Every structure is written in C-alpha cells, then in structure tokens.
Amino acid sequence: MKKMKSHAMAIILLSAMVALSGCGSSNKGADKEVSGNKEEQKPETVQTVKLKFYAQYSGQEKAAYDAAKEAMKKIMPEVEVEFEVAAQDDEQKIKTYAAAGTLPDIFFASSGLIETLKNSDNLLILDDAVKANDIESKLNETSKAMLWNKDGHSYAVPNVGQWASVLYYNKEIFDQNSIKVPANYTELLEAVTALKAKDITPLALFAKEKWTGVQLLDMAIVGSDPGGLKKLDNGEGTFADEAYAQGAKKLEELTKAGLLSKNAFNTTYDDAVAQFTSGKAAMLLNGAWAMGALEEGLGEGKIGLLYTPFTDADKVDSVQWNISGGGFNQGFAVSKNTKYPEVAAKYAALISLEFNKQRVIQIGDPNPVLVEDVQPEKGFTPIQQEYAKDAVNFKSMTTFAWGFENAKFKTVIEDNSQKLLAGQAADDFIKDMNKELERVRQ
Amino acid sequence: MTSKQKYRVALFVFTAPTLLFFSIMVVYPILQTFQKSFFNWDGLTPATFNGLDNFRRLFQDDDFWVSLKNGLIFALVLVVYQLGLGTVLAIALSNKKIFGRKFFKTTYFIPVVLSSVVVSQLFIAIYNTDGGLVNSLFTALGINYQQAWLSGEHSSIWAIAFTNAWQNLGVHLVLIYAAIKSIPEQLYEAATIDGASFWRTHWKITIPLLGETYKFCLIMAITGGLNAFQNMFVMTNGGPGNISYTFTFMMYKAAFRSGEYGYGSAAAAFLVIECLLFTILINKFVAREKISY
Numbered sequence: 146m147k148k149m150k151s152h153a154m155a156i157i158l159l160s161a162m163v164a165l166s167g168c169g170s171s172n173k174g175a176d177k178e179v180s181g182n183k184e185e186q187k188p189e190t191v192q193t194v195k196l197k198f199y200a201q202y203s204g205q206e207k208a209a210y211d212a213a214k215e216a217m218k219k220i221m222p223e224v225e226v227e228f229e230v231a232a233q234d235d236e237q238k239i240k241t242y243a244a245a246g247t248l249p250d251i252f253f254a255s256s257g258l259i260e261t262l263k264n265s266d267n268l269l270i271l272d273d274a275v276k277a278n279d280i281e282s283k284l285n286e287t288s289k290a291m292l293w294n295k296d297g298h299s300y301a302v303p304n305v306g307q308w309a310s311v312l313y314y315n316k317e318i319f320d321q322n323s324i325k326v327p328a329n330y331t332e333l334l335e336a337v338t339a340l341k342a343k344d345i346t347p348l349a350l351f352a353k354e355k356w357t358g359v360q361l362l363d364m365a366i367v368g369s370d371p372g373g374l375k376k377l378d379n380g381e382g383t384f385a386d387e388a389y390a391q392g393a394k395k396l397e398e399l400t401k402a403g404l405l406s407k408n409a410f411n412t413t414y415d416d417a418v419a420q421f422t423s424g425k426a427a428m429l430l431n432g433a434w435a436m437g438a439l440e441e442g443l444g445e446g447k448i449g450l451l452y453t454p455f456t457d458a459d460k461v462d463s464v465q466w467n468i469s470g471g472g473f474n475q476g477f478a479v480s481k482n483t484k485y486p487e488v489a490a491k492y493a494a495l496i497s498l499e500f501n502k503q504r505v506i507q508i509g510d511p512n513p514v515l516v517e518d519v520q521p522e523k524g525f526t527p528i529q530q531e532y533a534k535d536a537v538n539f540k541s542m543t544t545f546a547w548g549f550e551n552a553k554f555k556t557v558i559e560d561n562s563q564k565l566l567a568g569q570a571a572d573d574f575i576k577d578m579n580k581e582l583e584r585v586r587q
Numbered sequence: 588m589t590s591k592q593k594y595r596v597a598l599f600v601f602t603a604p605t606l607l608f609f610s611i612m613v614v615y616p617i618l619q620t621f622q623k624s625f626f627n628w629d630g631l632t633p634a635t636f637n638g639l640d641n642f643r644r645l646f647q648d649d650d651f652w653v654s655l656k657n658g659l660i661f662a663l664v665l666v667v668y669q670l671g672l673g674t675v676l677a678i679a680l681s682n683k684k685i686f687g688r689k690f691f692k693t694t695y696f697i698p699v700v701l702s703s704v705v706v707s708q709l710f711i712a713i714y715n716t717d718g719g720l721v722n723s724l725f726t727a728l729g730i731n732y733q734q735a736w737l738s739g740e741h742s743s744i745w746a747i748a749f750t751n752a753w754q755n756l757g758v759h760l761v762l763i764y765a766a767i768k769s770i771p772e773q774l775y776e777a778a779t780i781d782g783a784s785f786w787r788t789h790w791k792i793t794i795p796l797l798g799e800t801y802k803f804c805l806i807m808a809i810t811g812g813l814n815a816f817q818n819m820f821v822m823t824n825g826g827p828g829n830i831s832y833t834f835t836f837m838m839y840k841a842a843f844r845s846g847e848y849g850y851g852s853a854a855a856a857f858l859v860i861e862c863l864l865f866t867i868l869i870n871k872f873v874a875r876e877k878i879s880y
Contacts (some may be wrong), residue, residue, distance in 0.1 A: 237843050244631055261846060267630035325661045354825050407716040407735035554847040559844075564828030567738055577649075 190574045194488050195225045197240060199252035200477075202228040205438075209503040216499045217492065224492050226251075243267045248480035250489045251496075259300045260307060262478070269479040271299045274490035283498055288514035288538070292472045299537060301476035302497035304510030305504065306512035308432040308544050309532075310360045310470035313439055314450040318345060326449065330368070330395060330459040334402060340402035340427050349426035351417035352409040352566065354561035356546035357430055362562045363543055364430075364469040366370040366392035373465040373543035377555050380586055382434045384575040393578075395455055396562075397571035432470060432545065433532055439508055440528045448528055452535070471542025512536060553585040617859060623852035630848040641853035642654030650840070651854075657744045657860070661833065662812025663757075664748035669808050670801065675761035678789055680760075681767045692764070696757035705752065707821035710750040711737065721727050736822050739828045743831045747818045755811070759804050766800035767793060810862045834858040 148181065160461070181351055200208050214226055229249060232238045236258050242248045243262055253387075262268045275281065280302055281289060319326050322343055327333035337347040350357050356517040361372045370376065370388035377383070384390055396404075406412070406426070422442035428451070440448050475511040477500075479486070482492040502519050504510040510519035511529040525533065549555040561581070565574045588596075612785050624641055627726040628634035643649050660670035676695065698706060714736035715722040725732045770793065778788045793799045825840065832840075835853050841852030 235844050240843075240846075261631060262631065265629070267631070352827070355824065355826065407738055410738045411711050411715075411823060518751060552844065556840055556845045559825070560840075561830045563826045564830075567827035567830075569741075569828070 156411040164240045167353070176479055182504070192223065194223055195224050195227065196251060196483075196485070196487050196489055197229060197249040199229045199231050199242075199249040199299050202230045202252065205508050207506070209500055210508045212503040212507055213496050213500040214504070217496050220495055220499075221488070221492055224488060227526075228444060228490075229230060246482060250481060250483040250485070251477055251479055251493045253476065254301050254478035256473055256544070256548045256550050256554065257552055259294065259474060259478065261552065263294070263296075263300060266419050267481050268300045269481045269483065269486055269495060271302065271479060271490050274487075274494045276430060277300065277429075279495050280494050280498070283516055285516050287536075291473055291475065293515070299474070301474060301478040302494045303474075303476040303514050304497040304500045305434075305476075305510070305540075306501070306514045306536075307471035308434050308512055308537070308545075309452060309468045309539065309542070310364060310430070310545065311433055311453055312348070312438075313365070313421070313429045313431065313436070314449045314451060315421065315424060315427055315443060316447050316449050318424060318507060324427075327451065327454045329461050330455050331458055333454045334399060336427075337402045337404050346406045346420060346426040347402075347404050348428045348430065348564075349412070349417040350405050350409045350430055351412050351414045352405070352563060353411055353413050355563055358562040359546045360469060361430055361566070362392060362558075364453070365395045365455040367436055367467045367469045367541075367543060368392075368464050369452050369459060371464070371541040371543075372446060373469055374558060375543040375549070376551040377582065378544070378551050379556075380551075382581055383577045390571070390575055392455070393565060393574050394569040395445045396565055397569075397574075400566055407511060410563065410567065436511075436528050436532060437504045437526060440526050446527060450532065450535070452529065466538045466540040468542045470545060472544045472548035473550065551585055557581040557585055593776050607861070608677060609736055620852045620855045620859070623849055624856040627850040628849040628852075629846045634849065637702070637849070640700075641850045642857075645853050645857060646852065648837075650829050650832055650837050652852075653829050654837045657831065658813040658815070658833050660744050660812075661748040661815045662865075663752070663787045663810040664667075664745065665752050665808040665812045666805065668672075668749070668752035669756050669759040670763075670804050673756055673763050674794070674797070676756075677743050677763040678719070680764055692761075693698050695760050697750055699736055699755045699757040701754065703751075703817040704821050706750060706754045710746075710753075711822055714746055738827055740830050743823060747831055748812070748815070750822070751811075751818050753813060759808070762800055762804055763797060766797050799878055800868055804875045805873060806866050809865045813862055813865070814858055834861070 153473075163321060187356070200210060210228065213436070214228075217224065217226070228412060231253065236255075239248070239252060239258065240261065243265060248262075248267060254268075258497060259268065275292065275322040281292060284303070292299050292306065294300050296582075314326060315327075317550075318324075318340075322339065322345070325334050325341045327336045334529055338345040350361065352358050359374065363375075366388055367373045369391055370386070372379075372382070377389070382389065384393065406420075412420075417429060418439065421439070433450075435452070436448070446502050452468055453461070456464055477497045479489045479493045483489045497513060501510075501514045502517070503515050505519040506522050509523060509525055509529055511525055511533040546555055546559060549558075561574060561578055564577075565571065596706050603810065623634065625636060625638060626634035627637045627640070642687070677690075679685055680692055685691075693762075697771060715737045716722060716733065716738075721736060722733045734742055737740050774789060774792050774796075776791060813833070815833050815836050816839070819825055819831045819833065819836055820839075825836045834857065838851045838854040838858070839850075841847045
C-alpha cells in the first residue's frame with residue numbers, strides 16, 4: 146500500500162514537472178518572439194544610460210519634473226531617468242546613501258548637504274559640465290551666484306530661484322478691523338496688539354517645523370544687518386552685535402504682545418494655512434514659493450506681501466530691499482561614484498535649467514533663474530506679478546535654515562529661536578546663543 | 588558520547604542561530620555605539636579618536652540635564668499610571684461580580700494596537716489651547732485654568748508622558764490580570780474564612796504575589812520612559828526649544844540633525860548604561876525570591 150502511494154506521488158510530481166516545464170518553454174518561446182521582433186524594429190542607437198534621480202518628485206513639482214524629463218529626451222535621448230521620491234527627513238536618507246557609498250547619480254543638494262558631501266568626497270565637481278554647456282550665460286544675474294560654491298567650484302546647478310521669506314497678510318482682516326498694514330516695526334507691534342485684542346491670531350506660524358522660527362528671527366535682523374543669520378553661519382559676528390541683539394529683543398516684545406498662538410509649536414503647515422485662509426490668523430510666514438497656493442485658498446486680490454515689517458521706521462527707505470531668504474549654490478548635484486560621470490554631470494546641468502523653465506510654465510513660478518523669458522501656461526496671478534516686480538529690486542538675500550552650511554549652528558539656532566518665541570527673555574537667548582556660537586565655531 | 592554531552596550539543600545547536608542573530612542585530616550595534624562614542628565623527632568622513640571628550644561635553648550640555656529630567660519624569664508617569672491604575676483595574680476586572688468584564692478588558696487594550704502617531708495626533712487635539720478637550724473641561728467646570736499643555740515648560744513632558752501611559756496601559760493591565768488569575772483560589776478562600784476584608788485580602792495576598800510580574804512591568808515602564816521618543820517626535824518635535832527632549836531625542840538631534848554621530852553615540856551609550864543600571868537595581872531589590880504556589 147505504502148509503495149503504491151509513493152509511486153502515485155512520484156507520477157503526480159513528474160506530471161506536474163512536465164506540465165510546468167512545458168508552460169515555461171512556451172513562455173520562453175513567446176518572449177523570444179517578442180524580443181526578436183523588438184530587435185528587428187529597433188534601429189541602431191547608442192547605448193542607453195540609466196540614471197537614478199533623487200528629487201522632490203511629488204506634489205505640484207511632479208508635473209515640472211515630468212515635463213523636464215520629456216524635454217531632456219530630445220537633448221539627451223540616450224539617458225533614461227528613474228526618479229526616487231526624496232524623503233522629508235532632515236537629509237538622513239541621502240546621507241545614509243552617502244555613508245553606504247550608494248548615492249543616486251543625481252540628487253537635489255542644498256548648501257548644508259553640499260558642505261557635508263564635499264568634505265566626505267562624495268560630490269562630483271561640475272565645473273567642466275557648466276563650462277561646456279555654457280550654463281552661466283543662461284542664468285540671470287541674481288542666480289549666477291547660486292552656481293558657485295565659496296571654494297570656487299560648482300557642485301550643483303540651481304534649479305529654482307532665490308525665494309524671499311515673506312509675511313503674507315489677509316487684506317480683508319486688516320481692512321475690516323481698521324488696522325494699518327505695518328510698514329515698520331512700530332506699526333507691526335501696534336497691529337499685533339490690536340489683532341490680539343480682537344481675538345485674531347496675529348501670525349500663524351507652523352513652528353513645529355523649526356526653520357520657521359529661525360526665519361522670523363532672520364527677518365527681524367535683516368532690517369538692521371543685511372547679512373542676517375547667514376553671517377553668523379559663516380563665522381562672523383555674534384548676538385552681542387547691535388543688529389542681532391535688537392532682532393532678538395523685537396521678537397521678545399512681539400511674543401509678549403501675543404504674536405503667536407500658544408499652539409504654534411504643535412502647528413503643522415496645513416494647520417497654519419487653514420488658520421490663515423479661514424480668517425482666524427491675520428498673517429502667515431512662509432517662502433514666496435507658497436504665494437500661488439495661498440492666493441488660491443484665500444481668494445484673488447485678498448492677500449498681500451510684507452518683506453521687512455520688522456525694520457525701524459527711520460531705516461525703512463534704506464533697507465526695504467534687504468531680504469531674508471534666498472540660498473546659495475544649491476540645486477541638482479551629481480555623485481562622485483556615478484558610473485557615468487560625464488553623462489550625469491551634463492544631464493544634471495541641463496535638466497536643472499529645463500526644470501526651472503517647466504516650473505514657470507507648469508506651476509507659474511514667478512522667480513526664474515533663466516535669462517530666457519518664459520511665460521506660465523495659465524499666466525501669473527496678481528500676487529505673482531507683484532512679487533516678480535518687487536524681486537527686481539532685491540538688494541541682498543540671506544538664506545533659509547536648510548541653506549546654513551554649519552549643521553551644528555543650524556540645530557542650535559533652530560532650538561534657541563523656538564525658545565525665544567516660546568517666551569524666553571531676549572537676554573537669556575543672547576547669552577545662550579553666544580555660548581553656543583563659541584562651541585559650533587570650534 | 589554521554590547523554591550529558593548529547594544534551595549540551597543539542598542545546599548549542601538549537602540556541603546558536605538565535606544567539607548569532609541576537610549578537611549581530613543587538614549586541615554588535617551596541618558595542619559599535621560604545622566604540623563610536625569615543626570618536627569625533629560626522630558619519631561620513633573618517634572618525635578621529637577624542638577620548639572622553641564627548642562624555643565631558645555631555646555633562647556640560649543643557650540638553651543632557653533636560654533629557655535626564657524628562658526621562659525620569661516620563662518613567663515615573665508610566666510606573667504610577669500603568670502599574671498603579673493597571674493593578675486597580677486588574678483587581679476590579681478579576682472580580683467575577685463586575686458586569687461587562689470582557690467588554691472592559693477589550694476596551695482597555697484597544698489603544699495598545701493603535702499607531703503611536705494616531706494616538707499622538709489625538710492627544711494634540713485634546714491638549715489644544717483653543718478649544719481642546721482639557722481646557723474645555725476646565726471651562727465647563729468653571730475653573731479658570733487654560734494652559735498651553737504641550738508648549739509649557741512645566742506641563743509639556745507630563746502631557747506627553749500621559750499620552751504614552753494611556754496608550755500602553757493595556758499591556759500592563761493584561762500582564763497583571765493574568766498574574767492575578769494564576770494565584771490559587773484557596774488562598775483567597777482561606778483569607779475569607781479568616782474574615783479578611785476585600786482590601787486587606789488584596790494587600791496581603793494579591794500584591795505580594797505579583798512581585799515577579801511587577802519586576803517585569805517596572806523594567807518595561809522605566810526603560811520605556813527613559814528611551815521615549817515617538818510621542819515627542821510627533822507631538823512637539825522636542826520643542827519648544829529642548830523642553831521635551833529625552834536621550835533618544837538628543838541622540839537623534841546630534842546624529843541626524845547636527846551630523847555629530849560621535850556625540851550622538853555618547854548620548855546613546857549613556858542611555859544604555861542608565862537603562863542597565865535601573866534593570867540591575869530592579870532585579871536586585873524587587874521580588875528577589877522566586878514565588879511558587
């Protein structure tokens with residue numbers, strides 16, 4: 146009986162093997178046929194180069210990436226790009242890739258990341274690609290500085306312009322409550338007090354993201370010193386300097402007057418935007434990149450821009466175009482370990498320009514890096530037109546927190562500016578910061 | 588080969604894969620963390636030996652003392668809430684006269700299976716200054732005590748710790764409940780015959796016999812409190828400033844935000860030592876003698 150069973154099992158297994166191998170061989174045949182046809186149809190072409198591209202391939206920028214990729218197919222048809230969506234993780238993933246020696250061929254790098262990867266010899270110098278493709282002549286004057294690192298080399302070709310950091314304000318709230326739109330610090334303080342008295346949150350700050358507090362402080366400083374916090378990041382100055390101490394004291398005063406909601410430090414971007422667009426908050430801090438979405442949320446003609454509302458009244462005329470925000474030498478960079486350094490460098494350089502062009506066309510970016518006059522598909526909204534007009538006047542720019550080169554300074558200023566906005570005395574803030582500055586500069 | 592030798596070989600064969608896996612995944616990273624804590628290292632460039640500098644800096648760092656204090660507060664809240672309330676609820680649920688015991692047992696356990704992110708988001712809404720449940724409750728009771736629970740220097744860590752304690756109460760409740768159910772009935776019968784009251788019975792019989800369980804729960808609660816991270820990451824991002832930092836957060840900041848992996852490793856090494864110290868102390872002083880019925 147046992148023997149019969151085992152024979153039966155063997156027969157079943159054998160039949161199954163034959164059936165499966167039959168299926169396999171017929172499939173193989175089909176594959177061969179298909180591939181054979183393909184080979185017949187395919188003309189003689191150059192070898193395809195596959196590049197991995199780590200980028201913010203999501204949200205509204207996805208359309209710009211797709212269009213840029215399509216445009217690049219005409220310029221470099223031999224390159225096939227595969228996007229990997231970048232994580233919003235304090236650049237941990239890209240640094241882990243670098244540590245493991247598996248950096249993607251092309252990736253977005255800000256100044257801070259460039260500094261880290263440069264020191265660890267992970268970045269390809271793009272000087273040759275920049276010169277060979279005449280990149281500099283295609284960039285407008287304000288964007289040329291973004292192409293070069295302080296060491297004189299190019300590590301990334303700018304893919305976006307230098308956005309300003311602004312306070313957006315809801316025109317209706319100011320009108321309806323007869324509050325003057327602040328043109329200087331005294332008026333800002335008065336506006337904050339008046340708004341608070343009417344139970345309206347003066348400023349919606351998504352301070353759960355620590356960079357927003359830093360930017361507010363930077364805005365409070367640039368009215369007196371155009372170098373802003375970028376100057377401290379570069380190793381110059383301290384909070385003992387008048388402009389910096391004054392900036393901190395202004396924030397202390399505004400905080401006491403009720404500038405922020407007590408929930409500001411648990412507030413996400415979406416929450417802050419909801420407060421602003423629903424009329425619960427009168428102002429919102431963000432980069433100028435958000436103007437399109439905010440105008441859409443609040444309604445056309447209802448939103449205004451403030452660049453330097455923290456400036457003393459007597460200095461307004463002279464410093465009104467000293468702007469907080471911006472950034473230097475950031476954009477698409479190339480891994481030193483890429484298998485195709487020349488192709489990747491050329492591709493990164495050219496797609497940077499193409500991507501910026503598509504940002505204008507697809508999402509109406511009014512802050513281009515190109516000399517070429519590109520117009521958006523849907524035209525500019527009123528606020529985008531206003532910004533484009535103002536941007537021509539910008540005299541100086543600082544940076545956003547992710548553009549700081551000294552990562553230690555970045556974390557210290559992020560934590561301490563949050564403390565200041567949570568109610569810490571300005572004198573204590575200045576003392577703490579000066580102590581930390583000594584350490585981070587060692 | 589004698590039977591004793593055969594037994595040893597079998598023991599080795601069966602435990603070796605697990606030990607090997609444990610060594611690679613747990614022991615090696617811990618040793619590597621200790622090693623890196625003596626180096627100045629940004630995670631990418633070659634590390635340079637700096638002796639005890641990272642540890643010296645640790646003790647001078649404001650973040651360190653805030654993290655130490657917060658870790659201990661977190662552990663205290665977990666111990667009091669999870670072991671204290673867990674014991675009371677477990678005793679209540681083990682009483683057959685309680686109506687709807689199964690329903691309550693399930694209900695108390697539900698938060699355990701929820702994601703920490705979901706629970707944290709829920710409690711952000713509860714602690715909201717404007718119209719959050721806690722402040723609204725005070726208003727409804729006519730008490731003028733409106734707080735910025737997650738931003739206050741003195742309230743933030745307690746509020747976050749409570750969130751974690753609430754979520755994981757069910758684990759401790761189940762452990763204590765299971766331990767109570769394993770206590771022989773005749774001990775309670777004897778106490779009843781002797782005329783002991785309800786509370787006296789539990790005070791003299793239940794609590795002492797839970798010693799082994801409490802030992803495990805204490806280790807879980809204290810080490811869980813000392814290395815808390817998820818809740819503060821979601822609820823406050825460690826802030827405002829550093830007021831809701833713990834050692835894990837400090838390690839995260841140093842390694843991943845500042846690029847100081849050596850210093851971050853020193854914070855991690857200190858955390859390991861701290862957890863080990865508490866585990867040793869608990870093992871030494873709690874339920875030293877094995878209980879057998």
